[in-house]
Amino acid sequence: xxxxxxxxxxxxxxxxxxxxxxxxxxxxxxxxxxxxxxxxxxxxxxxxxxxxxxxxxxxxxxxxxxxxxxxxxxxxxxxxxxxxxxxxxxxxxxxxxxxxxxxxxxxxxxxxxxxxxxxxxxxxxxxxxxxxxxxxxxxxxxxxxxxxxxxxxxxxxxxxxxxxxxxxxxxxxxxxxxxxxxxxxxxxxxxxxxxxxxxxxxxxxxx
Amino acid sequence: xxxxxxxxxxxxxxxxxxxxxxxxxxxxxxxxxxxxxxxxxxxxxxxxxxxxxxxxxxxxxxxxxxxxxxxxxxxxxxxxxxxxxxxxxxxxxxxxxxxxxxxxxxxxxxxxxxxxxxxxxxxxxxxxxxxxxxxxxxxxxxxxxxxxxxxxxxxxxxxxxx
Numbered sequence: 001x002x003x004x005x006x007x008x009x010x011x012x013x014x015x016x017x018x019x020x021x022x023x024x025x026x027x028x029x030x031x032x033x034x035x036x037x038x039x040x041x042x043x044x045x046x047x048x049x050x051x052x053x054x055x056x057x058x059x060x061x062x063x064x065x066x067x068x069x070x071x072x073x074x075x076x077x078x079x080x081x082x083x084x085x086x087x088x089x090x091x092x093x094x095x096x097x098x099x100x101x102x103x104x105x106x107x108x109x110x111x112x113x114x115x116x117x118x119x120x121x122x123x124x125x126x127x128x129x130x131x132x133x134x135x136x137x138x139x140x141x142x143x144x145x146x147x148x149x150x151x152x153x154x155x156x157x158x159x160x161x162x163x164x165x166x167x168x169x170x171x172x173x174x175x176x177x178x179x180x181x182x183x184x185x186x187x188x189x190x191x192x193x194x195x196x197x198x199x200x201x202x203x204x205x206x207x
Numbered sequence: 208x209x210x211x212x213x214x215x216x217x218x219x220x221x222x223x224x225x226x227x228x229x230x231x232x233x234x235x236x237x238x239x240x241x242x243x244x245x246x247x248x249x250x251x252x253x254x255x256x257x258x259x260x261x262x263x264x265x266x267x268x269x270x271x272x273x274x275x276x277x278x279x280x281x282x283x284x285x286x287x288x289x290x291x292x293x294x295x296x297x298x299x300x301x302x303x304x305x306x307x308x309x310x311x312x313x314x315x316x317x318x319x320x321x322x323x324x325x326x327x328x329x330x331x332x333x334x335x336x337x338x339x340x341x342x343x344x345x346x347x348x349x350x351x352x353x354x355x356x357x358x359x360x361x362x363x364x365x366x367x368x369x
Binding site: 055060152153157160 | 220221222223236237238239240241260261271272275306308309310314316343344345346347360361362363
Protein backbone atom coordinates (compact mmCIF):
# COMPACT_ATOMS: atom_id res chain seq x y z
CA UNK A 1 0.00 0.00 0.00
CA UNK A 2 1.19 3.49 -0.82
CA UNK A 3 2.32 6.27 1.39
CA UNK A 4 -0.22 8.13 3.41
CA UNK A 5 -2.70 5.36 4.19
CA UNK A 6 -2.87 5.64 7.91
CA UNK A 7 -5.15 6.72 10.65
CA UNK A 8 -4.65 10.01 12.46
CA UNK A 9 -3.69 9.45 16.10
CA UNK A 10 -5.59 11.19 18.90
CA UNK A 11 -3.05 13.95 19.23
CA UNK A 12 -2.99 14.71 15.50
CA UNK A 13 -6.76 14.56 15.30
CA UNK A 14 -7.07 17.02 18.19
CA UNK A 15 -4.44 19.38 16.81
CA UNK A 16 -6.02 19.47 13.34
CA UNK A 17 -9.45 20.01 14.79
CA UNK A 18 -8.03 22.90 16.78
CA UNK A 19 -6.54 24.38 13.62
CA UNK A 20 -9.94 24.07 12.00
CA UNK A 21 -11.38 25.83 15.02
CA UNK A 22 -9.01 28.76 14.63
CA UNK A 23 -9.96 29.04 10.97
CA UNK A 24 -13.70 28.79 11.35
CA UNK A 25 -13.63 31.02 14.45
CA UNK A 26 -11.99 33.82 12.51
CA UNK A 27 -14.33 33.24 9.57
CA UNK A 28 -17.29 33.56 11.90
CA UNK A 29 -15.96 36.89 13.10
CA UNK A 30 -15.79 38.11 9.50
CA UNK A 31 -19.33 36.97 8.86
CA UNK A 32 -20.44 38.63 12.05
CA UNK A 33 -18.98 41.95 10.84
CA UNK A 34 -20.65 41.56 7.43
CA UNK A 35 -24.09 40.83 8.84
CA UNK A 36 -23.81 42.94 12.04
CA UNK A 37 -24.95 40.00 14.17
CA UNK A 38 -23.56 37.22 16.32
CA UNK A 39 -22.35 34.10 14.55
CA UNK A 40 -21.95 30.62 16.01
CA UNK A 41 -19.40 28.28 14.47
CA UNK A 42 -18.80 24.60 15.15
CA UNK A 43 -16.39 21.96 14.04
CA UNK A 44 -18.36 18.90 13.05
CA UNK A 45 -15.52 16.55 12.31
CA UNK A 46 -12.06 15.91 10.97
CA UNK A 47 -10.54 12.92 9.28
CA UNK A 48 -7.99 11.60 6.84
CA UNK A 49 -9.81 9.46 4.31
CA UNK A 50 -10.00 8.04 0.82
CA UNK A 51 -11.63 10.72 -1.28
CA UNK A 52 -14.57 8.47 -2.20
CA UNK A 53 -15.36 8.12 1.53
CA UNK A 54 -15.59 11.85 2.17
CA UNK A 55 -19.34 12.11 1.45
CA UNK A 56 -19.80 9.65 4.35
CA UNK A 57 -18.27 12.29 6.66
CA UNK A 58 -19.91 15.40 5.26
CA UNK A 59 -23.18 13.70 4.41
CA UNK A 60 -24.62 14.23 0.97
CA UNK A 61 -27.97 15.48 -0.17
CA UNK A 62 -30.04 16.44 -3.17
CA UNK A 63 -31.02 19.73 -1.58
CA UNK A 64 -30.52 22.88 -3.61
CA UNK A 65 -27.68 25.07 -2.37
CA UNK A 66 -25.49 27.96 -3.44
CA UNK A 67 -22.07 26.38 -3.37
CA UNK A 68 -18.77 28.16 -3.81
CA UNK A 69 -15.36 26.56 -4.02
CA UNK A 70 -11.85 27.94 -4.04
CA UNK A 71 -8.46 26.32 -4.50
CA UNK A 72 -5.99 26.56 -1.66
CA UNK A 73 -2.54 27.28 -3.08
CA UNK A 74 1.16 27.79 -2.35
CA UNK A 75 2.47 25.99 0.77
CA UNK A 76 -0.78 24.12 1.32
CA UNK A 77 -2.83 22.47 -1.40
CA UNK A 78 -6.51 21.76 -1.32
CA UNK A 79 -10.00 23.16 -1.57
CA UNK A 80 -12.45 25.17 0.47
CA UNK A 81 -16.15 24.64 -0.15
CA UNK A 82 -18.89 26.79 1.33
CA UNK A 83 -22.55 25.81 1.01
CA UNK A 84 -25.56 27.98 1.76
CA UNK A 85 -28.98 26.30 1.59
CA UNK A 86 -31.42 28.19 -0.64
CA UNK A 87 -33.16 30.14 2.15
CA UNK A 88 -29.89 30.98 3.87
CA UNK A 89 -28.38 32.24 0.62
CA UNK A 90 -31.38 34.50 0.14
CA UNK A 91 -31.18 35.78 3.74
CA UNK A 92 -27.47 36.39 3.37
CA UNK A 93 -28.00 38.50 0.21
CA UNK A 94 -30.73 40.38 2.01
CA UNK A 95 -28.45 41.09 5.00
CA UNK A 96 -25.59 42.30 2.79
CA UNK A 97 -27.43 44.23 0.06
CA UNK A 98 -30.47 45.41 2.00
CA UNK A 99 -32.73 44.37 -0.91
CA UNK A 100 -36.01 42.78 0.09
CA UNK A 101 -36.65 40.61 -2.97
CA UNK A 102 -33.77 38.30 -3.74
CA UNK A 103 -33.51 36.26 -6.91
CA UNK A 104 -30.64 33.81 -6.59
CA UNK A 105 -30.35 33.37 -10.35
CA UNK A 106 -29.49 37.08 -10.55
CA UNK A 107 -25.83 37.66 -11.40
CA UNK A 108 -25.49 40.33 -8.69
CA UNK A 109 -26.66 37.99 -5.94
CA UNK A 110 -24.37 35.27 -7.22
CA UNK A 111 -21.52 37.78 -6.82
CA UNK A 112 -22.62 38.59 -3.28
CA UNK A 113 -22.49 34.92 -2.31
CA UNK A 114 -19.17 34.45 -4.08
CA UNK A 115 -17.61 37.49 -2.44
CA UNK A 116 -18.86 36.63 1.05
CA UNK A 117 -17.58 33.07 0.60
CA UNK A 118 -14.26 34.42 -0.61
CA UNK A 119 -13.95 36.64 2.46
CA UNK A 120 -14.81 33.75 4.78
CA UNK A 121 -12.35 31.39 3.09
CA UNK A 122 -9.72 34.13 3.00
CA UNK A 123 -10.05 34.76 6.73
CA UNK A 124 -9.93 31.04 7.43
CA UNK A 125 -6.76 30.51 5.40
CA UNK A 126 -5.03 33.65 6.66
CA UNK A 127 -5.56 32.74 10.30
CA UNK A 128 -4.34 29.23 9.61
CA UNK A 129 -1.30 30.48 7.69
CA UNK A 130 -0.47 32.97 10.47
CA UNK A 131 -0.74 30.29 13.12
CA UNK A 132 1.43 27.80 11.26
CA UNK A 133 3.80 30.42 9.80
CA UNK A 134 3.12 29.47 6.21
CA UNK A 135 2.49 31.24 2.95
CA UNK A 136 -0.95 30.18 1.72
CA UNK A 137 -3.47 31.80 -0.57
CA UNK A 138 -6.81 31.05 -2.20
CA UNK A 139 -8.02 31.30 -5.80
CA UNK A 140 -10.94 33.34 -7.09
CA UNK A 141 -14.31 31.80 -6.17
CA UNK A 142 -16.35 29.51 -8.45
CA UNK A 143 -20.02 29.14 -7.63
CA UNK A 144 -22.93 26.96 -8.66
CA UNK A 145 -26.60 26.80 -7.77
CA UNK A 146 -27.21 23.06 -7.66
CA UNK A 147 -27.53 19.97 -5.47
CA UNK A 148 -25.08 19.93 -2.58
CA UNK A 149 -24.02 16.41 -3.51
CA UNK A 150 -23.19 17.35 -7.09
CA UNK A 151 -21.06 20.35 -6.18
CA UNK A 152 -19.14 18.27 -3.64
CA UNK A 153 -18.90 15.50 -6.22
CA UNK A 154 -17.35 17.87 -8.75
CA UNK A 155 -14.65 19.05 -6.36
CA UNK A 156 -13.87 15.55 -5.07
CA UNK A 157 -13.47 14.32 -8.65
CA UNK A 158 -11.07 17.12 -9.44
CA UNK A 159 -9.10 16.43 -6.27
CA UNK A 160 -9.10 12.70 -6.95
CA UNK A 161 -7.30 13.37 -10.20
CA UNK A 162 -4.20 14.31 -8.22
CA UNK A 163 -4.43 12.37 -4.96
CA UNK A 164 -6.23 9.39 -3.44
CA UNK A 165 -6.60 10.63 0.12
CA UNK A 166 -7.56 13.88 1.73
CA UNK A 167 -7.69 15.56 5.09
CA UNK A 168 -11.16 16.89 5.69
CA UNK A 169 -12.23 19.50 8.23
CA UNK A 170 -16.00 19.82 8.32
CA UNK A 171 -17.64 22.76 10.07
CA UNK A 172 -20.80 24.80 10.14
CA UNK A 173 -21.84 28.29 11.10
CA UNK A 174 -25.11 29.76 12.14
CA UNK A 175 -26.43 33.34 12.22
CA UNK A 176 -29.52 33.02 14.37
CA UNK A 177 -30.87 36.52 13.92
CA UNK A 178 -30.85 36.42 10.11
CA UNK A 179 -31.56 32.69 9.79
CA UNK A 180 -28.40 31.99 7.85
CA UNK A 181 -26.69 28.63 8.13
CA UNK A 182 -23.74 27.46 6.16
CA UNK A 183 -21.47 24.47 5.75
CA UNK A 184 -17.75 25.03 5.50
CA UNK A 185 -15.63 22.14 4.21
CA UNK A 186 -11.84 22.24 3.93
CA UNK A 187 -9.89 19.58 2.05
CA UNK A 188 -6.11 19.23 2.03
CA UNK A 189 -3.94 16.78 0.13
CA UNK A 190 -1.68 14.29 2.00
CA UNK A 191 1.47 16.36 1.44
CA UNK A 192 -0.20 19.37 3.06
CA UNK A 193 -1.35 17.21 5.97
CA UNK A 194 2.22 16.01 6.63
CA UNK A 195 3.52 19.55 6.34
CA UNK A 196 0.97 20.89 8.83
CA UNK A 197 1.71 18.12 11.32
CA UNK A 198 5.43 18.75 10.97
CA UNK A 199 4.88 22.46 11.70
CA UNK A 200 2.74 21.64 14.72
CA UNK A 201 5.33 19.24 16.10
CA UNK A 202 8.07 21.81 15.63
CA UNK A 203 6.03 24.44 17.49
CA UNK A 204 5.48 22.07 20.41
CA UNK A 205 9.10 20.95 20.63
CA UNK A 206 10.53 24.47 20.80
CA UNK A 207 12.70 24.89 23.89
CA UNK B 208 -40.37 9.45 -8.85
CA UNK B 209 -40.58 6.55 -6.39
CA UNK B 210 -39.30 8.31 -3.32
CA UNK B 211 -40.90 6.45 -0.40
CA UNK B 212 -38.63 4.84 2.15
CA UNK B 213 -38.13 1.30 1.04
CA UNK B 214 -35.85 -1.51 2.11
CA UNK B 215 -35.24 -2.43 -1.51
CA UNK B 216 -33.59 0.90 -2.32
CA UNK B 217 -29.84 0.40 -2.55
CA UNK B 218 -27.68 3.51 -2.28
CA UNK B 219 -24.48 3.54 -4.31
CA UNK B 220 -21.82 5.97 -3.12
CA UNK B 221 -19.21 7.84 -5.11
CA UNK B 222 -16.69 5.34 -6.50
CA UNK B 223 -19.11 2.53 -5.64
CA UNK B 224 -21.23 -0.05 -7.45
CA UNK B 225 -24.14 -2.44 -6.90
CA UNK B 226 -25.88 -5.30 -8.70
CA UNK B 227 -29.46 -6.23 -7.88
CA UNK B 228 -32.48 -8.17 -9.04
CA UNK B 229 -36.07 -7.01 -9.36
CA UNK B 230 -37.75 -5.38 -7.44
CA UNK B 231 -34.73 -3.56 -5.95
CA UNK B 232 -33.91 -0.05 -7.01
CA UNK B 233 -30.39 1.31 -7.28
CA UNK B 234 -29.76 4.94 -6.50
CA UNK B 235 -26.76 7.22 -6.70
CA UNK B 236 -26.96 10.86 -5.65
CA UNK B 237 -25.29 13.99 -6.86
CA UNK B 238 -23.46 13.01 -10.02
CA UNK B 239 -21.37 16.05 -10.91
CA UNK B 240 -18.53 15.40 -13.30
CA UNK B 241 -18.68 11.75 -12.24
CA UNK B 242 -20.39 9.34 -14.59
CA UNK B 243 -23.15 6.90 -13.63
CA UNK B 244 -23.42 3.85 -15.86
CA UNK B 245 -26.28 1.38 -15.53
CA UNK B 246 -26.62 -2.01 -17.18
CA UNK B 247 -29.81 -4.03 -17.39
CA UNK B 248 -30.93 -7.51 -18.46
CA UNK B 249 -34.60 -7.29 -19.45
CA UNK B 250 -35.27 -11.00 -19.26
CA UNK B 251 -33.71 -11.70 -15.87
CA UNK B 252 -34.54 -8.25 -14.47
CA UNK B 253 -31.01 -7.84 -13.20
CA UNK B 254 -29.55 -4.35 -13.04
CA UNK B 255 -26.17 -2.89 -12.20
CA UNK B 256 -24.94 0.60 -11.41
CA UNK B 257 -21.48 2.09 -11.09
CA UNK B 258 -20.64 5.66 -9.98
CA UNK B 259 -17.17 6.30 -11.44
CA UNK B 260 -15.04 9.34 -10.61
CA UNK B 261 -12.30 9.25 -13.24
CA UNK B 262 -12.03 7.92 -16.79
CA UNK B 263 -9.33 5.28 -16.85
CA UNK B 264 -7.75 2.96 -14.30
CA UNK B 265 -4.54 3.04 -16.34
CA UNK B 266 -2.05 5.01 -14.29
CA UNK B 267 -3.94 4.39 -11.04
CA UNK B 268 -1.72 4.87 -8.03
CA UNK B 269 -3.21 2.36 -5.61
CA UNK B 270 -5.33 -0.10 -7.64
CA UNK B 271 -7.65 -0.43 -4.71
CA UNK B 272 -11.08 0.21 -6.16
CA UNK B 273 -12.16 -0.69 -9.70
CA UNK B 274 -15.46 1.20 -9.33
CA UNK B 275 -13.57 4.48 -9.07
CA UNK B 276 -12.85 4.45 -12.82
CA UNK B 277 -15.23 4.35 -15.76
CA UNK B 278 -13.37 1.66 -17.72
CA UNK B 279 -12.60 -0.80 -14.91
CA UNK B 280 -15.93 -0.03 -13.21
CA UNK B 281 -17.98 -0.93 -16.28
CA UNK B 282 -16.03 -4.16 -16.80
CA UNK B 283 -16.50 -4.97 -13.14
CA UNK B 284 -20.29 -4.52 -13.00
CA UNK B 285 -20.70 -6.51 -16.21
CA UNK B 286 -18.73 -9.42 -14.71
CA UNK B 287 -20.72 -9.20 -11.49
CA UNK B 288 -24.05 -9.04 -13.34
CA UNK B 289 -23.10 -12.16 -15.32
CA UNK B 290 -22.19 -13.94 -12.07
CA UNK B 291 -25.64 -12.99 -10.75
CA UNK B 292 -27.28 -14.62 -13.77
CA UNK B 293 -27.46 -11.92 -16.44
CA UNK B 294 -26.52 -12.66 -20.02
CA UNK B 295 -23.93 -10.43 -21.61
CA UNK B 296 -25.83 -10.61 -24.91
CA UNK B 297 -28.95 -9.14 -23.39
CA UNK B 298 -27.27 -6.35 -21.41
CA UNK B 299 -28.07 -2.77 -22.38
CA UNK B 300 -26.47 0.33 -20.91
CA UNK B 301 -27.43 3.87 -20.02
CA UNK B 302 -25.02 6.71 -19.23
CA UNK B 303 -25.73 9.76 -17.06
CA UNK B 304 -23.57 12.54 -15.65
CA UNK B 305 -20.25 13.97 -16.77
CA UNK B 306 -21.36 17.56 -16.25
CA UNK B 307 -19.06 20.57 -16.45
CA UNK B 308 -20.56 22.51 -13.59
CA UNK B 309 -17.97 25.21 -13.37
CA UNK B 310 -16.53 27.24 -16.22
CA UNK B 311 -12.78 27.78 -16.53
CA UNK B 312 -11.72 24.35 -15.40
CA UNK B 313 -9.09 22.94 -17.65
CA UNK B 314 -9.28 19.29 -16.59
CA UNK B 315 -12.64 18.61 -18.26
CA UNK B 316 -13.03 15.36 -16.34
CA UNK B 317 -16.77 15.18 -17.10
CA UNK B 318 -16.30 15.02 -20.85
CA UNK B 319 -13.47 12.54 -20.54
CA UNK B 320 -15.54 10.33 -18.26
CA UNK B 321 -18.35 10.18 -20.82
CA UNK B 322 -15.97 9.52 -23.69
CA UNK B 323 -14.24 6.73 -21.81
CA UNK B 324 -17.52 5.13 -20.66
CA UNK B 325 -18.86 5.11 -24.23
CA UNK B 326 -15.63 3.68 -25.61
CA UNK B 327 -15.51 0.94 -22.97
CA UNK B 328 -19.13 -0.11 -23.58
CA UNK B 329 -18.50 -0.05 -27.30
CA UNK B 330 -15.48 -2.30 -27.00
CA UNK B 331 -17.41 -4.74 -24.83
CA UNK B 332 -20.28 -4.76 -27.33
CA UNK B 333 -22.89 -3.46 -24.89
CA UNK B 334 -25.42 -1.17 -26.65
CA UNK B 335 -26.06 2.27 -25.13
CA UNK B 336 -29.84 2.65 -25.27
CA UNK B 337 -30.13 6.05 -23.58
CA UNK B 338 -28.02 8.82 -22.13
CA UNK B 339 -28.27 12.18 -20.40
CA UNK B 340 -24.82 13.66 -20.15
CA UNK B 341 -22.76 16.83 -20.11
CA UNK B 342 -24.29 20.28 -19.58
CA UNK B 343 -23.66 22.22 -16.39
CA UNK B 344 -25.83 20.69 -13.67
CA UNK B 345 -25.75 17.73 -11.30
CA UNK B 346 -27.98 14.66 -11.48
CA UNK B 347 -29.33 11.97 -9.17
CA UNK B 348 -30.38 8.66 -10.72
CA UNK B 349 -32.50 5.67 -9.72
CA UNK B 350 -32.57 2.44 -11.72
CA UNK B 351 -35.73 0.40 -11.24
CA UNK B 352 -34.71 -3.22 -11.82
CA UNK B 353 -38.30 -4.39 -12.28
CA UNK B 354 -38.77 -2.24 -15.40
CA UNK B 355 -35.31 -1.08 -16.45
CA UNK B 356 -36.48 2.52 -16.30
CA UNK B 357 -33.84 4.99 -15.24
CA UNK B 358 -35.11 8.07 -13.40
CA UNK B 359 -32.91 11.14 -13.74
CA UNK B 360 -33.47 13.98 -11.32
CA UNK B 361 -31.83 17.41 -11.31
CA UNK B 362 -32.34 20.25 -8.88
CA UNK B 363 -33.46 22.85 -11.39
CA UNK B 364 -34.99 20.77 -14.22
CA UNK B 365 -37.07 18.21 -12.35
CA UNK B 366 -37.28 14.49 -12.99
CA UNK B 367 -37.40 12.50 -16.22
CA UNK B 368 -37.33 8.89 -17.31
CA UNK B 369 -34.86 7.53 -19.81
